[in-house]
Amino acid sequence: MTDEESPSALPPVAIPAFSGPLDLLLHLIRINQVSITDIPIAEITEQYTAYLDAMRELDLDVASEYVALAAELIYIKSRMLLPRPPGAPEEDPRLDLARRLAEYERYKKTAESFHEIDILRAALWPRAETEMPRSAEGETLEVSLFDLIDVFRKASDRYRLAHPPALQIRHLRFSVADKMIQLIDRLEVSGGELALLEFLGQMAYRAEAVTAFLATLELVRLGVVRAFQAAAFGEIHVRRTDVPFAPDQVRDTYR
Amino acid sequence: MQDTESVAEISPEQERPRETRAEKIRAALEALLFTSARPVSEKDLGDVLGATRDAVRGALGTIGAAWNDPIHGILLEQVAGGWRLTTRPEHDALLRKFHEVTERSRLSLAALETLAIIAYRQPITLPEIQDLRGVNSAAVIKTLFEKKLITTAGRKPVVGTPFFYRTTNEFLIRFGLNDLDELPKPEEIEEDLAATVGDPTAAAAPLPPPVLSSMEEPEDEDDGDDEDDDDDLDEDDEE
Numbered sequence: 001m002t003d004e005e006s007p008s009a010l011p012p013v014a015i016p017a018f019s020g021p022l023d024l025l026l027h028l029i030r031i032n033q034v035s036i037t038d039i040p041i042a043e044i045t046e047q048y049t050a051y052l053d054a055m056r057e058l059d060l061d062v063a064s065e066y067v068a069l070a071a072e073l074i075y076i077k078s079r080m081l082l083p084r085p086p087g088a089p090e091e092d093p094r095l096d097l098a099r100r101l102a103e104y105e106r107y108k109k110t111a112e113s114f115h116e117i118d119i120l121r122a123a124l125w126p127r128a129e130t131e132m133p134r135s136a137e138g139e140t141l142e143v144s145l146f147d148l149i150d151v152f153r154k155a156s157d158r159y160r161l162a163h164p165p166a167l168q169i170r171h172l173r174f175s176v177a178d179k180m181i182q183l184i185d186r187l188e189v190s191g192g193e194l195a196l197l198e199f200l201g202q203m204a205y206r207a208e209a210v211t212a213f214l215a216t217l218e219l220v221r222l223g224v225v226r227a228f229q230a231a232a233f234g235e236i237h238v239r240r241t242d243v244p245f246a247p248d249q250v251r252d253t254y255r
Numbered sequence: 256m257q258d259t260e261s262v263a264e265i266s267p268e269q270e271r272p273r274e275t276r277a278e279k280i281r282a283a284l285e286a287l288l289f290t291s292a293r294p295v296s297e298k299d300l301g302d303v304l305g306a307t308r309d310a311v312r313g314a315l316g317t318i319g320a321a322w323n324d325p326i327h328g329i330l331l332e333q334v335a336g337g338w339r340l341t342t343r344p345e346h347d348a349l350l351r352k353f354h355e356v357t358e359r360s361r362l363s364l365a366a367l368e369t370l371a372i373i374a375y376r377q378p379i380t381l382p383e384i385q386d387l388r389g390v391n392s393a394a395v396i397k398t399l400f401e402k403k404l405i406t407t408a409g410r411k412p413v414v415g416t417p418f419f420y421r422t423t424n425e426f427l428i429r430f431g432l433n434d435l436d437e438l439p440k441p442e443e444i445e446e447d448l449a450a451t452v453g454d455p456t457a458a459a460a461p462l463p464p465p466v467l468s469s470m471e472e473p474e475d476e477d478d479g480d481d482e483d484d485d486d487d488l489d490e491d492d493e494e
Contacts, residue, residue, distance in 0.1 A: 017364060019363075019364045019365040019368055019388070019390070020365070020388050020389050020390030021389050021390060022388065022389040022390075063390070063391070065389055065390045065391065069389060100387075100389070103387060104387060104388065104389070107368055107371045107372050107375070107387065107388075108368055108371075110371035110374075110375070110438075110439070111364060111367035111368040111370070111371045112367075113439065114362075114367045114370060114371060114430060115362070115364070115367055117430050117431060118361070118362060118367075118429065118430065120344065121429065121430065121431050122347070122359045123344035123345075123347035124330075124332070124341040124342060124343075124344055124347075125341055125342040125346075125347070125350055126292060126339060126340070126341045126428075127289070127290075127291065127292045127339070127340055127341075128292065129292040130292065144400070144403060144406050144407075144423075145400075145406075145407060146400065146401065
């Protein structure tokens with residue numbers, strides 16, 4: 001919750017920081033000067049819900065637990081209004097809540113004295129923790145789950161530093177321009193003609209083959225090479241044409 | 256001691272043996288405590304010194320009595336089942352300034368409430384805590400855990416096997432308790448409840464000194480002036 005003060009439209013009491021619905025209820029019981037064991041349910045319920053409304057008006061998140069207690073108060077109120085079924089034991093419907101409030105108040109009170117002690121003892125400065133040179137054995141300190149997780153994190157960090165991954169996967173890049181030049185070179189070596197499959201089959205990677213294929217298509221488009229088949233469904237060959245090919249320009253055009 | 260003072264001419268070799276066993280233990284204890292950041296148990300002190308527990312306790316008593324005086328800047332306190340040295344509270348402001356410490360992190364009311372519940376009901380699970388507080392307490396538990404004031408203590412064999420939580424040594428140290436038995440009894444809190452008409456703002460008022468060293472008992476000599484001075488001081492403190 002919060003301890004912000006309200007500008008307007010609030011009960012005359014500023015809303016202090018409540019640590020929960022029971023805390024708020026205790027506060028109401030206190031300012032009404034009534035007993036935990038004899039809570040005027042109707043009155044207190046009304047004030048309680050008024051507080052929730054005020055909190056909403058302040059845009060404070062009214063946690064579901066607060067609403068749950070409001071419901072419980074209303075339930076108790078209804079049970080007090082209804083006649084008891086015949087033969088049912090006479091029991092104050094407020095008893096359970098009173099018991100819980102009493103127990104809660106005890107812890108709340110303890111928390112307050114803890115708070116006082118904490119402030120007082122903060123003024124006592126112990127000897128600063130210094131690292132002692134010591135052997136690995138001996139000293140046993142309490143170790144929490146978080147300490148262990150910390151150690152594991154450090155260990156795995158150290159491991160990562162000491163053991164770089166054995167296999168480094170580098171992203172391979174192939175350029176259409178390179179493949180165009182490569183195909184022209186190959187054609188020159190093999191006398192101007194080449195089976196396309198032979199050229200593509202040289203490529204080590206799938207991406208490289210795709211690039212080489214695109215390069216071939218591009219050369220065909222430019223008319224630098226011609227693709228042809230000797231027979232239907234036969235092997236596709238590429239052949240160098242007379243159209244001039246300038247590797248330098250190609251590099252500038254295709255990347 | 257005084258009678259030997261007049262004997263004067265004693266060579267260092269002869270002087271040595273006059274340092275009694277108790278004095279040696281006392282000096283060694285001072286050294287041990289000076290270098291220990293955490294409370295050291297009487298057993299550990301006895302073990303390392305090869306002294307009986309009674310001898311250790313006696314020496315601690317003498318040290319505590321000697322130091323438990325505003326003419327010294329430090330004091331000896333018994334906490335968390337052991338002994339340690341701390342500064343005297345009156346130097347807090349000075350130390351803060353010198354060490355450039357601004358604020359110590361405070362525990363929220365919700366955190367203290369939860370801590371109180373765990374302290375009295377341990378081992379206890381989160382659902383049980385939430386039942387008692389009537390509010391979700393998971394975040395608070397995490398804070399207490401991170402501050403090492405609580406720790407887990409196994410799991411409860413019920414549906415969901417929730418963790419049991421208990422308080423730690425750090426908790427005892429922080430709140431100046433020698434052990435959990437020193438937690439105020441429920442009846443005492445009840446009395447307290449009856450006494451105060453619920454004014455939580457009265458928090459800043461000085462408490463009876465926290466469980467500092469309990470070394471005053473043997474000092475009941477009727478020593479006229481000194482005694483009176485002490486009383487005056489005490490009264491001032493209370494007012």
